[in-house]
Amino acid sequence: MSRIVQKYGGSSVATAQHIQRVARRIADRRRAGDDVVAVVSAMGDTTDDLIELARQINPKPNPREMDVLLSTGEIVSSTLLSMALEAEGLSAISLTGAQAGIRTDQVYGRARIAEIDTARLERELTAGRVVIVAGFQGISENFDVTTLGRGGSDTTAVALAAALHADACEIYTDVAGIYTADPRVCPQARPLRDIGYEEMLELATTGARVMHARAVEVGALYDVDILVASTFDPAAPGTLIHRETTMEQGNKVRGIAHQDHIAKVTVRGVPDQPGIAARIFEPLAAGGVSVDTIVQNASVENLTDLTFTVSPGDLDRALEVINALLPSIGGSGVVSAPDLGTVSVVGTGMASAPGYAARMFKTLFDNQINIEMISTSDIRITCVVDAHRVGDAVRALHAAFELDRG
């Protein structure tokens, strides 16, 4: 008998019929003898609908109130799944994040889990119940509801698996696992059988939306093996995210990630002196602009160019902030480009093999795709390119790194 934590995403519980299908899957597992804790997201577009309702009432809704509001979506689906399990003849109970003992800090909208008090969870499991936990939410010290940010139910599931010492953590979604690239962009993409935590993190943060990056971090921290698989195609094996042990696998590019919509801002002719970056990026953060990649060019005559990317929705605000700063920091000008995207090559093998970067740049050049900006990590190379060439870049790189072959 194993202890299993499962997570079902919003598209898996979008309607009453979907919820009944999920209940049958859980029931099969339970009848096979496993203890099951299932984490659920809100039904379908519920979260977006609630956000829209809030914005009609207040364009800048209070983050505390927003969290309480959004948390109801997962509570609704958790109770319905519990009812569906009872209709299947099983004993089940739904728990809110608070009832499941998920204690967080008080950073509304992107709270982090501080600890999980598993007393009630253990009690319900001992009583033979399937426990359904409302994902994406917790409770702060002050007994206020918090949410973990979009995709937070993944984090709930992995953290519960760690706290409950579960034998498996299974993330069920509407795709068959982690692909070598987004199959909607690259028809040759195929699901990976497994992938390391670090690679998965790089893929998740550079555009692969299947898995919440923080969930992967928690998995890495507590060594939780995470299976990402299809809710409605039980035959597909899915992808196991785990601590990579096979040295051979470490020598390959594992996947191509991409982002369709980013904007780029370059501050020209900034004096290259200590503290200059802070003087630019602190006001941006204070203005609510989330900055993605930052690149600073080598300086010429003690002047340098600083380039960073933001989401297109933040571009106007970013330019306002920078233009206001310009006189005091002594920059010579600002240029921006709104219609860009990124393409990233990810794989632990790249850390020690410089040839990967060269092959990436040559592939883009061969396809006449201009590189606007480059940033790298140990196991990732990201190029900023024209938005309308992102798809071409993904397909070309997928072929160039032989990901089509499996």
Added chain:
Amino acid sequence: MSRIVQKYGGSSVATAQHIQRVARRIADRRRAGDDVVAVVSAMGDTTDDLIELARQINPKPNPREMDVLLSTGEIVSSTLLSMALEAEGLSAISLTGAQAGIRTDQVYGRARIAEIDTARLERELTAGRVVIVAGFQGISENFDVTTLGRGGSDTTAVALAAALHADACEIYTDVAGIYTADPRVCPQARPLRDIGYEEMLELATTGARVMHARAVEVGALYDVDILVASTFDPAAPGTLIHRETTMEQGNKVRGIAHQDHIAKVTVRGVPDQPGIAARIFEPLAAGGVSVDTIVQNASVENLTDLTFTVSPGDLDRALEVINALLPSIGGSGVVSAPDLGTVSVVGTGMASAPGYAARMFKTLFDNQINIEMISTSDIRITCVVDAHRVGDAVRALHAAFELDRG
């Protein structure tokens, strides 16, 4: 500076625009210097929609899960109203039933409030915030969500007014107060300026749906004056429910209540012996049949007829239970009538003036409305009549008892 508890019903917060209107009303009150705690119901038909969703998944949903599910409706509206107040420039916070310290027993679906821990409420009021409380819900000893039954937000408001020693409790709804009869049935009906707790209770339990009966009970118990008034017609004075002190008012019929749909069951020829009622009504209760009025006729040759009313939806189940019982209790037969209604005359004056009953019966006779059954309390006379004559009966009695004149 006064401390005010207000309650806004589902129709008052049905849309984003409605919520903004309610927020402006509260903001006016707050700016006038009052401390405000506002209790809200779920938006419009939310509760019915959630019940329907649950029944699609499980025809007999678990009551604990049902309570968690339904509680989300009030949480949603409470957060939205809080956001709307902040858009008006006020400081506001929403609290769930649990956060507001509303502790109940564990009877899901119709929990009763055990106590209210006002610590957090007091803290938020002291911080200068308008406090929005999700109505209709509380939390049990085991930290499980409970609901107080349909209309329970009224009870939340009155109980909070008592616990907070509020200066006023105001129930805002889509009508202008408590009417002498249902204005949809009786165009001559007019709002009462005030009414006693006992009279209001009798009206509420015999068909006046404006006010939850348990809220009136709590009001009577803790001497909370309750103003029932229109959300969107601030000029209408509303009706004050309070401890009646004017002896003169005690001498009048105050209102006519009615129920459109009830069914009647008569058990014939039952031996008139101690314990016989229990042997009939205990199995009915166990079978989930909610019995309303019970009448037992004088016995003839030690045999009696027992008649009771149920909702039409419970009639089949009631007949099943009674038919199964008949051999063991020795009754001679069962008859039922499905298409009945009730009309009730309510007023404290009736307690000492027998002429009221005679006038009621004569009025119905003059209008050729047959009385199927009669039951009375100290301050109420109820007649069961044909369902299609209920409207005629209400109008005739409203005129006969001179309620048209005000």
